[in-house]
Amino acid sequence: MNRMPRRLLAAALATAVILPGAAFAQDAASASSGHAAADAAFVKQASAAGLAEVTLGQLGASQGNSADVKQFGQQMVTDHTKAxxxxxxxxxxxxxxVASAPMPADEKAAAALGKKSGDAFDQAFAKKMVADHQKAVALFTKESTSGKDPELKAFATKTLPTLKDHLEMAKKLPGAAGGSK
Known part of the structure; x- marks a missing residue:
């Protein structure tokens, strides 16, 4: 009769030791997949935004009214294609x-922008570039500080200064907040 309780006690102790370790391993795996999911989301968002900037840059280069907008548009094509x-x-x-197309909202904005011309185009383009680059700077800042994949984190960190430069340049475009007319 004493043997049965000892076996149960031994089994209970073994279970008490093994289960927390298994639960910890499961928590670590789900945390790891959560980090992987965050990095995967960054890749999707950043690639879609990059495609949008190339598309919008092509519009700026071809339809811009001012030389500044045309030049900035071409730089968007060059820099975002490289990134x-x-x-x-x-x-x-x-x-x-990676995304195969810009986000639907960006495609819609590009279509609307493509229907404009002259100063109205430049103004709408400048405002879109400022807004897009504010979002991009926030996205890349988050990845550069809290991304888990070292290579993606390094990419975000390396690309961030260029995005910040784009934002400052966009703010100086004709029709942008702080830009000349």
């Missing part, structure tokens, strides 16, 4: 999916 290619390369090595 998109680098992000795509990093993501493919990690089996992360």
């Amino acid at each position: 998109n290619d680098e992000l795509k390369s990093i993501a493919s090595g990690k089996n992360l999916t």
Whole structure:
């Protein structure tokens, strides 16, 4: 009769030791997948935003009324194409999916922008560039400070100064907040 309670006690103690370790491992795995999900979300958002900037940059370069807007548009195409290619390369090595098109709201904004001309185009373009780059700076700042994947974190950190420069340049475009007319 004494043997049965000892076996139960031994089994209970073994369970008490093993289960918390298993639960901890499960929590660590779900935390890790949460970090992976955050990095995957960054890749999707950053790549979609980059595609939007290329599309909008092409519009600015071709339809801009002022030389500043045309030049800025071309720089958006050049810089964001380069960043998109680098992000795509990093993501493919990690089996992360990049966006194949801009977000629907950005596609809609580009279509509306494409219908404008002259000063109205420049003003709408400048405002869109300021808003987009404010969002991009926030997105890349978050990834550079709290991203878990070292390569994506380094990419965000490296790209952030260029995005901040774009934001400052956009603010100086004709029709932008703080820009000349």
